[in-house]
Amino acid sequence: MNASTITPTSTWSPLRQPVFRALWMASAVSSIGTWMHDVGAAWLMTSLSPSPFLVALMQAASSLPFFLLALPAGAIADVVDRRKMLLFTQGWMLVVAALLGVLTVTGITTPWILLVLTFALSVGSAMNMPVWQAIVPELVAKEELSSAVTLSGIVINLSRSIGPAVAGIVIAATSTGVVFLLNAASFVAVMLVLYRWQRTTQTSALPAERFVGAIQAGIRYARFAPLLQTVYIRTAAYILFASALFALLPLLGRRELGLDALGYGIILGFWGIGGLTGAFIIPKVRQKTSIDHLVAGASLLMGAMMLVLASVRNVYLICGVMFVVGIASLSVMVSLSVSAQTAVPTWVRARAIATQMLVFQGCMALGSLLWGAIAQRTGISTALTAAAIGLMVCVGLTTRYRLRCVEKFDLSASLHWNQPIQAFEPCPNDGPVMVTLEYRIDADNAEEFTKAMQALSLIRRRDGAIQWGLYQDLSDPGRFVETMVVESWAEHKRQFERVTNSDRVIEDRARAFHVGDTPPKVSQMIYADYVEGRGMRQPC
Template identity: 80%
Template sequence: MWTPLRQPVFRALWTASAVSSVGTWMHDVGAAWLMTSLSPSPFLIALMQAASSLPFFLLALPAGALADVVDRRKMILWTQGWMLIVATLLGFLTLANITTPWILLVLTFALSLGSSMNMPVWQAVTPELVEKEELPQAITLSGIVVNLSRSIGPALAGIIIAQAGTGAVFLLNAASFVGVIIVVYQWRRTPQKSGLPTERFIGAVQAGIRYVRYAPTFQSVLIRTSAYILFASALFALLPLLGRRELKLDAFGYGMILGFWGIGGLAGAFILPKLREQFSIDKLVAGSSVLMGIMLLALGTVRNFYVVCALMLLVGIASLSCMVSFSVSAQTAVPTWVRARALSVQLLVFQGCMTLGSLLWGAVAQRTSITVALTSAGVGLIVGVALTARYRLRCAEKLDLRSSLHWDQPTNVFEPCPNDGPVLISLEYRIDPANAEEFTKAMQALSQIRRRDGAIRWGLYQDLSDPGRFVETQIVESWAEHKRQFERVTNSDRLIEERVRAFHIGEKPPKVSQMIYSKYTDGQGLRQPCG
């Protein structure tokens, strides 16, 4: 599990993120505790979670697009600097007794803006720092950071709040960003080079959406993630209220509950590698989700502090197992060129369900009781496991998403400008008419790849006068986007292409034609070359 720490840059970033994560959990406890002091409304308290989650829902996809087209190192520096400023402002306002419920919500929202811009690029950087076979261990180590900080941060926050107030907690969180900024500033990242122009922002967003739309393996990850978070969010939203109103705890006692949650997650990080050897990732997620649902049912009725602490240990194990599994599945289901955008969509789904769930369970608790809200969420989580079982996560681990670079570039008379287009690409196949139906079915899998990697339109046509002649067509919005398709096709895609080509009976490979939309000519019927 510790092998990724042999990589110096990963080790430095992991250490800095551990310190920053402690500060984040201290801040979360301080903010939640301050809100319960400023307002007794369950809805406002649940709105804190919504204020933290909503920016991810709004900005995750744009942040992912930026992370795929700009220097990721610089983007991390900017986002960390923004969070440093906001946390410092909130700290000073709280020390001056100026903070109100709405100021706290606004600055929580602002801090989450920085985090929502930072998280996609941070996740996309991890595969750059370790080998592919070390990625599950690297993500588990990140889970250790989260849960270790969840163990330490809340307890420290409880002590500091009792001694110096919540303002001091906010300022310490601000200081924790400094370490990350220093480490990232010193990192000499080697950017990936390409002979093609950088994708435009709007085009990058569209490419990310198009990829997710036609990537069923990644869609399975999103469905399983949403089914878990929508109901598990009840605990995130209502735990402050459970601690203060139902268990009558002070800040230190509430921090202890979160600390046991973190200890459970830390234990889960050591248990998880053994579980992965014994069970498939689908069985692991299903079992952990059911365990989380049972814990919600228990927390809905138990009001003994020590029993709640014991339950939170199991919550930590279940939540870490699910979140690490979802993260590994997402990262192994997408190639490098679109990784930040795809992960940002997962983050959007995660935070969107967190926001919706927080509002839902907060409203349920206000109209009924915390017991009803947690019990309903527990039942929903268990039922969700059965309803989403057919969406498999294991498929993502079997994909080889390295660029195959096996396409041959046809000989062209001239090279169009990168932004010229649209481009029409056609491939002509010779198929035995007796195999036409099977060929058509095989082409449907290929059509998803074409659309996923850049085609805005795709079609397969059969010649009425020659039933053995099939023509595949696709339209790509620009010449540059078509050239990017050559780099985007993966080894797993190549296997699907080979299954399709096996139906081709011609002596030569399928004929490929590239045609570009004609806007103007040189007066002799020939299109002028670029430049």
């Protein structure tokens, strides 16, 4: 394939970007190693222990670190150099995978050692994934983001096609420990590309956000961002039930179908081939239908395939089912990933992605434990049937949460706020800061104005206000005062950079009710802190 055959809107257009292309190829190598590792770990656990609960606990051990660390990882990724963080996390995973490989080759690995090192490896992945996804918009144009995410899906599913089959061959020819060592080696390719990447960082006159403050800002943003909450709800509704397939598939292959490592790898290979096929289907489907219809249809298809897996024990038919599962699962995950990345501005993107991962992995861990316990008591078929029905019911329950709305907003920075004249410049950490805006409102429009301001209140709180209020003057009913409190002067200055073009539309709608000859008066007030021996707060 050459550049002349790539159109600007094609799935392959992001590959024109050299850094994205290099990282994409390196991630393909690493992803193949990861899938080899996952198959090897799951297969090793079924060899070390026949307990369905312990096998399902493997999935929980993989998911729990994402639940615990995703948000801190996202906060770090939005504060530190993302390239350096990626190098650290890739190195961490290399060491853990190599250690597990050595222990397994020497026959030391036990079920609990496997669980602990699986947890440790997942710690590295949890710290890595938010920043990995957050750098994608840095490497490609906005209109190519969906294609870039689809290309990442191609890598995942291509590796899912190749990795399990290679793992089966390696396990049959050597041992599971060799698979772990090959996975450790695969991280080297990514580290080499990252080391050579000359990343351009954006500079700001403001100090970097502090770790705890960055986490709080991420939580605050998610709390007051309805668009992002929609993505989280749809993610949870899908993963909680689809996790049954991810958790119980190793047992289904070994216990119900009597497959060896190679046979199990082939089944996963058909899953990957289906996902690879879906990568070519998704762009065409998206041209003909909305993202909501695509996610709903793919979720129903996934549920139907889980019902088939609950009752069918023919290997050839199951290979066909896994092919369809690959198409359905990629369609849902690409759509949800693109929605999460386009629902937020750049400054909080890693934290938003991390929060989505927290929802994803939390539901994966909870679902794995739930369906593993149900399978332990009632059998694999019953657990898969219950999960499939639950998934299809959730499609109907979540239709009111529309992902299509996410695509309609311009989240680029508007930078339209003007700094009021001030007598002195506070220090960045001085605070809290109170900001007031005074409006003159016609009495006939007061009710409509307050409704418009409620929409604006979400933006104020989302972007930094820890308190917000709207007050009407009892002695002058036409005078309204908006107040917001921000924890520090630096955080208030960051609000100037965080307001987006879509926010400006809502702000203009509220300010249209103002009837004064001049714009609303803006006042900035710093907390009057008096320290014995130093006196009142001084200019910085």
